[in-house]
Amino acid sequence: MARELLRRLRSWEGLLFVLLLVVLAYNIARVPNFLTVTNQVNLFQLGIEKAIVVLVMTFVIISGEIDLSVASMMGLSAATAAYLFQSGVPMVVAILVALAVGAGFGLINGYFVAVVGLSSLAVTLAGYVGFRGLARLLVQDNSVGGFPEWFTDLGQKGLVGPLTLSILLFFILAIIGTIVLHFSGLGRLTYVIGNSAAVARYSGVSVVRTRLIIFTMSGFISALAGVLMAARLGAVRASTAEGFELDIITVVLLGGVSIFGGVGSMIGVLLSTYLVLNLRNGLVIAGVTGNTQTGIIGLLLILSVLVPNLANQAREWWRRRQADANARAPAEPVVEPTRSQAASG
Amino acid sequence: MSDAILRRIRPEQFREVILLIVTIGLLAFFATQIPDYFNARSVNRLTTGLAIPLVVAVGQVLVVLTRNIDLSVSSIVGLSAYMVGTMLTRDTGIPPIVAALAAMAIGLVLGVINGLIVAYGGVPAIIATLGTLALYRVALVEFSGARTVTTADLPAWLNDVPSATVASFANYDLRLTVAIALVVAILGQLTLRYLPFGRRLYAIGSNPDAARMAGLPAKRDVFTAFVICGTLSGLAGFMFLVRFGNITVTAAQGLELQVVAAVVVGGVNIFGGSGSMVGALLGVLLIEVLQQSLLRWAGMSEFVKDAILGLLILVAVTADTVILGRLREMWVRVRRRDQARAHEATMTDEGGLAHGA
Numbered sequence: 001m002a003r004e005l006l007r008r009l010r011s012w013e014g015l016l017f018v019l020l021l022v023v024l025a026y027n028i029a030r031v032p033n034f035l036t037v038t039n040q041v042n043l044f045q046l047g048i049e050k051a052i053v054v055l056v057m058t059f060v061i062i063s064g065e066i067d068l069s070v071a072s073m074m075g076l077s078a079a080t081a082a083y084l085f086q087s088g089v090p091m092v093v094a095i096l097v098a099l100a101v102g103a104g105f106g107l108i109n110g111y112f113v114a115v116v117g118l119s120s121l122a123v124t125l126a127g128y129v130g131f132r133g134l135a136r137l138l139v140q141d142n143s144v145g146g147f148p149e150w151f152t153d154l155g156q157k158g159l160v161g162p163l164t165l166s167i168l169l170f171f172i173l174a175i176i177g178t179i180v181l182h183f184s185g186l187g188r189l190t191y192v193i194g195n196s197a198a199v200a201r202y203s204g205v206s207v208v209r210t211r212l213i214i215f216t217m218s219g220f221i222s223a224l225a226g227v228l229m230a231a232r233l234g235a236v237r238a239s240t241a242e243g244f245e246l247d248i249i250t251v252v253l254l255g256g257v258s259i260f261g262g263v264g265s266m267i268g269v270l271l272s273t274y275l276v277l278n279l280r281n282g283l284v285i286a287g288v289t290g291n292t293q294t295g296i297i298g299l300l301l302i303l304s305v306l307v308p309n310l311a312n313q314a315r316e317w318w319r320r321r322q323a324d325a326n327a328r329a330p331a332e333p334v335v336e337p338t339r340s341q342a343a344s345g
Numbered sequence: 346m347s348d349a350i351l352r353r354i355r356p357e358q359f360r361e362v363i364l365l366i367v368t369i370g371l372l373a374f375f376a377t378q379i380p381d382y383f384n385a386r387s388v389n390r391l392t393t394g395l396a397i398p399l400v401v402a403v404g405q406v407l408v409v410l411t412r413n414i415d416l417s418v419s420s421i422v423g424l425s426a427y428m429v430g431t432m433l434t435r436d437t438g439i440p441p442i443v444a445a446l447a448a449m450a451i452g453l454v455l456g457v458i459n460g461l462i463v464a465y466g467g468v469p470a471i472i473a474t475l476g477t478l479a480l481y482r483v484a485l486v487e488f489s490g491a492r493t494v495t496t497a498d499l500p501a502w503l504n505d506v507p508s509a510t511v512a513s514f515a516n517y518d519l520r521l522t523v524a525i526a527l528v529v530a531i532l533g534q535l536t537l538r539y540l541p542f543g544r545r546l547y548a549i550g551s552n553p554d555a556a557r558m559a560g561l562p563a564k565r566d567v568f569t570a571f572v573i574c575g576t577l578s579g580l581a582g583f584m585f586l587v588r589f590g591n592i593t594v595t596a597a598q599g600l601e602l603q604v605v606a607a608v609v610v611g612g613v614n615i616f617g618g619s620g621s622m623v624g625a626l627l628g629v630l631l632i633e634v635l636q637q638s639l640l641r642w643a644g645m646s647e648f649v650k651d652a653i654l655g656l657l658i659l660v661a662v663t664a665d666t667v668i669l670g671r672l673r674e675m676w677v678r679v680r681r682r683d684q685a686r687a688h689e690a691t692m693t694d695e696g697g698l699a700h701g702a
Contacts, residue, residue: 066471112663121414121471122615122662129602130655136648238648246475259469295483302462302476309467 012256016271023278030285041162043281045232048166049074049225050244051273054251055170055177056221058269059214061252062181064194064261065113065120067218069105069127071244072135074226077102079135081227082144082236091148099223105131106219107212114211128245136238145235155231166228173221178266186213194261246294250301251276259305351679356672357619360612360665364627368634375638385516387641392519393507394633396526397422397588400581401604402611402625403533404574409608410537410546411567412553412617413470417459418578419600420481423592425451425582427485430494430592437500448583449576455481456575460568478601486594496590506587522584529577534622546570550617606654607632610661632657 028034044051053070060067077098084094105127112123154165181187189210192200201207230236255272257264276297283293376382401418408415425448432447433439439447455477462473496504509521537543549556549563557563585597611628613620632654639650 112659116663116666118662118666119615122609123659125602125605125609126655126658126662128655129606129651129658133649133651133653133655137652140648246479249475253472259472289486291486292483294479298476298479298483302468302473302480305468305472306462306466313467 013265013268013271016255016268016275020271020275020278023275023282027278027282027285030282037162041158041164041167043277044167044170045164047247047277047280048164048170049229049232049241050248050251051277052166052170052173052225052228053222053244053248054269054273055173055266056214056218057248057252058177058255058257058264058266059181059190060120060218061249061257061259062194062261062264063190063211063214064197065211065214066124066249066259067109067120067127067215068124068245069109069131070218070222070248071241072128072131073102073105073219073222074229074241074244075135075238076105076131076138077223077226078230078236078240079138079144079238081230082147083138085147086144091151095227098227099220102223102226103216103220106216106222109219110212110215113215114208132238132242135240139236139238141238143235143237147230147234151231152234155228155234164232166232169224169228174266174270178270181266186210190214191262194263196262247276247297250297253301254304348679351672351676352683356669356676357612357621359672360669361621361623361627363664364610364612364624364631368627368631371631371634371638375634375642379638379641382638382641385518387637389516389518389520391633391637392523393588394637395629396520396522397581397584398600398604398607398633399526399626399629400529400577400584401600402607402629403529403622404577405604405608406533406537406613406620406622406625407546407570408470408574409605409613409615410550410617410620411570412550413463413567413570414474414605414615415459415470415571415574416474416601416605417455417477417481418574418581418604419597420478420485421452421455421575421578422582422585422600423594423596423598424455424481424485424488425449425579426586426596427489427494427592427594429583430499430586431489433500433503433586434494434498439500441502441506445580445583448586449579452579452582453572453576456572456578459575460571463571464564464568482594482598485596489594491594493594494586494590494592499586499590503587503590522587525580525584529580530622530626537622542566542569547618550614550619552618603632604629606658609658612661612665614665615662628661 031039033039053074057067057070080101081091081094081098084097085091089097109120109123109127112118113120157164159165159168181190189200189205192203192205193207193210197207226241229241233240251272252264252269253259254276255264255269257269279297279300280293283296288296372382401422405415405418428451429444429448433444459474459477462468462477463470466473506521510518511521511524512519537546545556545561545563545566548559548561549566553563582597586592589596607628608620608625609615609628610631611620611624611626613624613628635653635657636650639653
């Protein structure tokens with residue numbers, strides 16, 4: 001029982017859980033009302049759009065690809081909705097068009113990656129620059145606001161109790177995402193493709209279709225997050241959500257998802273989402289500014305890959321040294337003849 | 346006809362020719378749209394604008410060739426520009442060459458950090474440099490305390506460097522910074538072409554496993570590529586300080602993507618193993634021409650710039666994969682046919698001899 005618990009804790013999720021407890025303990029010790037509902041809602045509300053995009057980015061990275069264009073897509077969808085609203089289109093229609101733009105450009109990204117066969121890094125780099133450019137074209141350097149009250153209320157006020165629409169959507173999408181990733185065909189295919197696209201293709205998996213779905217979803221969810229952000233902030237600029245891709249990718253990788261694809265779990269990603277939200281909150285309490293927070297999260301990102309690597313290297317080195325020492329030692333009878341025979345045979 | 350061309354030129358060389366034609370076409374197009382397009386002042390501004398991205402791009406090419414990427418370059422440029430700027434405001438007696446070397450030393454240290462994490466720590470370059478992009482910027486913010494280096498506090502010689510001219514035709518100047526950048530690019534091209542280190546970079550990028558098994562010092566070479574990239578970014582930082590004078594904490598932010606875009610547009614494969622400095626130079630030139638010309642084009646919103654740039658990257662990468670892939674196939678087919686024909690010829694010769702004997 002105890003050993004089982006220890007094994008669990010030594011997994012990546014376990015490590016995240018322990019880290020989370022440490023950060024939570026710090027926050028609770030420093031802030032008297034930390035665990036109140038209001039405070040927790042505020043905590044989520046501040047980074048909710050990123051948290052939503054993190055869910056779909058998990059699929060993208062597990063499938064062995066990357067989408068650098070998500071933050072620009074958020075900006076573009078917010079700008080599209082704002083531009084249409086400003087031109088007299090009803091808000092509901094404007095939102096639907098913005099979401100369609102997201103899905104459309106996501107599909108285009110997917111087309112170039114899946115069908116044309118380009119590197120997703122290059123394609124979404126083009127999206128990163130291009131979508132932001134389109135957003136600039138739409139709202140120029142203005143700040144567009146004055147949205148209908150129901151729209152900003154959706155972004156700012158509680159819909160069910162204190163929970164806002166964004167938070168509700170996040171939890172619904174998190175549940176759907178977990179089910180799809182771990183208990184559905186699409187999820188299995190995501191892992192298979194991430195492990196080896198070639199093997200997947202020879203096994204008769206429709207790699208093209210799966211990639212198209214994932215990239216279209218990525219565009220659509222990013223657009224949704226962009227609209228939600230417009231509602232929360234009540235104003236849209238061309239620079240809305242600029243630089244968010246760093247945070248989003250960091251949270252996914254910190255959640256134990258391999259940048260090479262094929263490895264990761266939604267539980268790990270959800271844990272790291274909550275961990276980063278709390279960490280930022282704790283850093284604010286400790287008086288660390290926003291920019292430095294980003295630096296600390298960047299450091300965390302590097303360490304999350306570097307430390308396990310170095311530990312592996314050290315273990316490898318130690319094992320080799322032991323093997324060398326054994327080889328050099330005077331020929332004592334081998335303790336485990338069967339195993340050494342098996343190795344030589 | 347096409348066979349004859351394919352016998353002479355490798356597909357990769359087509360890429361540079363096509364890029365050159367596109368750039369010339371673009372220049373010709375803007376010349377018809379913008380009155381007095383080639384006046385000395387704007388041409389000088391265009392060439393001066395090339396210097397900084399070109400120097401960084403040369404370093405970036407070395408890294409990208411090995412199937413890695415360095416996103417932290419903009420933070421290195423900003424940090425070295427700010428630190429050397431501060432150094433100069435405190436002691437205005439420091440000679441220019443020492444200031445430049447100091448900037449390169451700062452870049453070198455930051456490049457060593459990147460190289461250690463990627464080459465020896467085994468962290469994927471995109472993760473490592475995304476992290477250091479943020480970290481170096483934070484170091485700058487912390488170091489500066491949100492103060493700004495201003496031109497007024499800097500020594501007088503600094504203001505003269507940007508307009509220092511090496512050679513001049515009519516009013517078209519070759520500025521010192523541009524000349525340095527070109528020398529860096531030429532040295533880079535020679536390194537890739539003739540030095541064992543340069544050749545190894547291609548081998549590592551083409552197939553890292555094969556390179557390692559063939560006994561190439563892959564880790565050391567990747568490390569060196571990152572160190573050179575950092576050092577050149579430091580040099581670019583010095584150029585940045587010289588060019589702009591006023592250095593804020595956001596200095597050079599976003600430069601990394603302009604450079605990566607230029608490198609990709611210039612035909613350097615993002616998966617490593619192919620590309621050249623000539624391509625990177627053309628990529629930098631193409632993007633700079635586009636950016637500056639769109640600003641001057643009457644009736645064109647300046648906001649369209651980034652949208653077009655994004656489209657350009659996409660077109661360049663697609664053309665590279667689709668067209669070049671087909672060219673390469675044709676090239677291989679022509680080679681095979683020629684070889685088969687040569688083989689056949691020797692076979693019949695031998696046959697004749699055998700009969701004779």
